Amino acid sequence: MRLDVISIFPEYLQPLSLSLIGRAAEEGILDLNVTNLRDFTEDKHRKVDDTPYGGGAGMVMMPEPWGRALDAVRPADAQGPKPTLIVPSPAGRVFDQQMAYELAEEEHLVFACGRYEGIDERVVDYARENFNVIPVSIGDYVLNGGEVAVMVMVEAIARLIPGVIGNPESLVEESHSDVLLEYPVYTKPASWRGREVPEVLLGGNHQRVGRFRRDEQIKRTAARRPDLITQMDVQSLNRRDRDA
Numbered sequence: 001m002r003l004d005v006i007s008i009f010p011e012y013l014q015p016l017s018l019s020l021i022g023r024a025a026e027e028g029i030l031d032l033n034v035t036n037l038r039d040f041t042e043d044k045h046r047k048v049d050d051t052p053y054g055g056g057a058g059m060v061m062m063p064e065p066w067g068r069a070l071d072a073v074r075p076a077d078a079q080g081p082k083p084t085l086i087v088p089s090p091a092g093r094v095f096d097q098q099m100a101y102e103l104a105e106e107e108h109l110v111f112a113c114g115r116y117e118g119i120d121e122r123v124v125d126y127a128r129e130n131f132n133v134i135p136v137s138i139g140d141y142v143l144n145g146g147e148v149a150v151m152v153m154v155e156a157i158a159r160l161i162p163g164v165i166g167n168p169e170s171l172v173e174e175s176h177s178d179v180l181l182e183y184p185v186y187t188k189p190a191s192w193r194g195r196e197v198p199e200v201l202l203g204g205n206h207q208r209v210g211r212f213r214r215d216e217q218i219k220r221t222a223a224r225r226p227d228l229i230t231q232m233d234v235q236s237l238n239r240r241d242r243d244a
């Protein structure tokens with residue numbers, strides 16, 4: 001997969017060169033390109049923002065640098081399927097694991113990081129000529145720009161791409177119980193500051209361990225995220241366990 005990120009703070013995306021994603025980029029599994037929007041300005045101050053039409057506080061990102069940057073990623077005369085352009089925005093479709101799976105199937109993802117009060121709306125309209133444009137929110141809170149949202153999405157998406165994380169087994173487990181929260185995990189020592197690891201985990205009876213973990217998942221989800229499960233789901237989960 002090719003990933004392009006356009007931002008006035010490219011250094012914000014540096015952590016993507018660390019760890020698993022960095023290694024996947026080195027191995028060519030991911031083709032990650034971070035572009036500085038200011039490289040597409042032509043004035044000596046490398047200006048990217050200006051005052052808003054209609055007045056109001058703050059500044060708006062000018063359209064022309066964005067037009068040039070998007071054209072550089074995907075020229076108007078390019079052939080082949082349109083890349084997907086993700087625009088982080090509070091006014092976007094809410095990002096979730098299902099969207100991460102969907103986007104992990106794409107060949108080419110482009111992320112446009114807004115700053116200030118946002119990007120001139122005509123840029124989004126123009127981009128639709130050469131991209132599938134999706135405004136995406138990572139949650140209902142205010143950020144100063146799109147970069148942090150891009151970090152969240154790139155991590156969630158890239159880890160689903162074959163070869164990016166060493167142990168695909170963990171992805172399989174997640175996918176089966178997507179609706180349930182993770183069970184609690186423990187490691188050595190068995191006794192720590194007067195706190196013991198649950199006995200069932202020390203015994204090695206895989207069936208009992210599986211039952212314990214599933215019960216913990218259901219208890220945790222019901223307690224912390226009841227919105228994730230409905231009565232029907234609990235019945236189907238119990239049915240699936242009986243059949244397992």
Ligand SMILES: COC(=O)c1cc2cc(CO)sc2[nH]1
Pocket residue numbers: 088089090113114115116117118136137138139140141142143144145146149
């Ligand atoms: C100029 O601000 C942005 O581009 C911006 C992007 C996002 C994403 C948010 C949470 O989903 S809040 C926010 N602001």
